[in-house]
Amino acid sequence: MINVTDFQTGLTQLQEAPLAIAYISMPNCSVCVSVKPQLIKRLGPTGIPLLHFDAAALPEVAGSFQVLTAPAILLYAQGKEVDRQARFIDFNRLETEVKNYLAAGSAPVDYAALFASEE
Secondary structure, eight states: OEEOSSHHHHHHHHHHSSEEEEEEEOTTOHHHHHHHHHHHHHHGGGOOOEEEEETTTOTHHHHHHTOOSSSEEEEEETTEEEEEEESSOOHHHHHHHHHHHHHHOSOOOOHHHHTOOOO
């Protein structure tokens, strides 16, 4: 897990990675303490970047990500947020989402070709 110390750098990493997870926590949060090791254990082996944002150390986290509670896990694909969970994390759902994105590959979707009429 990558501990983000500079907010802009962390944001850039999220936007440039084909698939990445932002983990947002607060100090003295008992749920955060139990979620972090599970996140590392279950999604660390996938090789996707896991970026840890401490909302107390980086005050811009709450406003930028629009997170009102901790912990929060945001899944980013191709620089866009595609899934969000807060407080009660469904790891099975998160793992399924990650596996689906990894199986789909990192090539951007050609929407013009996808919706072209077949005449």
